[in-house]
Amino acid sequence: xxxxxxxxxxxxxxxxxxxxxxxxxxxxxxxxxxxxxxxxxxxxxxxxxxxxxxxxxxxxxxxxxxxxxxxxxxxxxxxxxxxxxxxxxxxxxxxxxxxxxxxxxxxxxxxxxxxxxxxxxxxxxxxxxxxxxxxxxxxxxxxxxxxxxxxxxxxxxxxxxxxxxxxxxxxxxxxxxxxxxxxxxxxxxxxxxxxxxxxxxxxxxxxxxxxxxxxxxxxxxxxxxxxxxxxxxxxxxxxxxxxxxxxxxxxxxxxxxxxxxxxxxxxxxxxxxxxx
Numbered sequence: 272x273x274x275x276x277x278x279x280x281x282x283x284x285x286x287x288x289x290x291x292x293x294x295x296x297x298x299x300x301x302x303x304x305x306x307x308x309x310x311x312x313x314x315x316x317x318x319x320x321x322x323x324x325x326x327x328x329x330x331x332x333x334x335x336x337x338x339x340x341x342x343x344x345x346x347x348x349x350x351x352x353x354x355x356x357x358x359x360x361x362x363x364x365x366x367x368x369x370x371x372x373x374x375x376x377x378x379x380x381x382x383x384x385x386x387x388x389x390x391x392x393x394x395x396x397x398x399x400x401x402x403x404x405x406x407x408x409x410x411x412x413x414x415x416x417x418x419x420x421x422x423x424x425x426x427x428x429x430x431x432x433x434x435x436x437x438x439x440x441x442x443x444x445x446x447x448x449x450x451x452x453x454x455x456x457x458x459x460x461x462x463x464x465x466x467x468x469x470x471x472x473x474x475x476x477x478x479x480x481x482x483x484x485x486x487x488x489x490x491x492x493x494x495x496x497x498x499x500x501x502x503x504x505x506x507x508x509x510x511x512x513x514x515x516x517x518x519x520x521x522x523x524x525x526x527x528x529x530x531x532x533x534x535x536x537x538x539x540x541x542x543x544x545x546x547x
Contacts, residue, residue: 307495336369336373343365346362347362392432396413396432400413400436400454409449411453412451418458421456424528428529432463432465434489438490439467447516449469449471451470452469453469461525461526463522465520465523466518467518467521468518468519469516470516471516474505494523496527498526499522499523501522502520503518503520504517505517506518
C-alpha cells in the first residue's frame with residue numbers, strides 16, 4: 272500500500288517589518304507619502320483661493336452690480352418723454368448686458384463654493400450633472416455602481432472627485448463643441464475611476480500635456496492626493512479625420528480615500544493564515 276505524506280505549503284507574504292527593512296521600498300513609500308502631502312497642500316490652497324474669490328465676487332462685485340441696476344432703473348425713470356429713441360435703446364442694451372454679467376457672476380460664485388455633500392458624492396454629482404444639462408442644453412448622463420464604499424467616502428475625497436468631474440464638464444461646455452457628455456463612476460477592488468466623455472471636436476495633443484493649464488493641473492493634483500492619476504485621450508477615425516470626442520479618466524485609490532478601512536483589511540489579512 273502506497274503511503275504519501277502531505278506537507279502543508281505556506282505562501283510567504285512580506286510582513287510590514289520586512290518591507291520596512293528594504294531601503295528601496297522604504298524610499299518609495301516615503302516619496303509616495305510626500306507626493307500625497309504636496310498634492311493635498313495644493314488642493315487645499317486651490318479651495319482656499321476659490322473661497323476668497325467667491326467671497327469677493329459676492330461681496331464686492333455683487334454690491335457694485337446691484338448699485339448699477341438701481342442707477343439704470345433711475346435713469347430710465349427720469350428719461351424725458353421727448354428723449355431720442357436711441358437713449359431708450361442704449362439703456363435696454365446696457366440693462367441686458369448687466370443682467371448677463373449678474374447671472375454669470377452668480378453662476379461663478381456657485382461653482383467656486385464647495386458643493387453640499389450631505390447626500391454623498393453620488394447625490395452631489397447627480398444633481399450637478401442635471402444642472403449642467405439644463406444650463407448647457409447638452410445631453411448629459413450619470414451612471415455609477417451600487418458600491419457601499421461610495422457612501423463611506425470622507426468629505427475631502429468626495430470633494431476631489433466632484434471637482435474633477437466639474438472641471439471636465441466645464442471644459443466640455445467651453446471647448447468641445449459637443450452635443451452630449453457622459454459621466455460614469457467605475458469601482459474595482461483597488462480603484463475608483465471617474466470617466467467623463469463627450470462627442471466633441473477633441474483636445475489637441477499639446478493641450479493634454481501642457482503643464483501651464485491650471486484646470487488640468489488641478490485635476491492631476493486632486494487625483495495624486497489619493498494615489499491616483501489622470502489620463503486624457505481623444506478618439507479619432509484616422510489621421511485625416513477630426514476627433515470624435517475626448518475622454519477623461521481620473522483614478523483614485525480606495526486605500527488612500529478610505530485609510531481606516533484599508534488598515535483594517537490589512538490587519539485582518541495579516542492575522543489570517545495563508546496556506547494551500
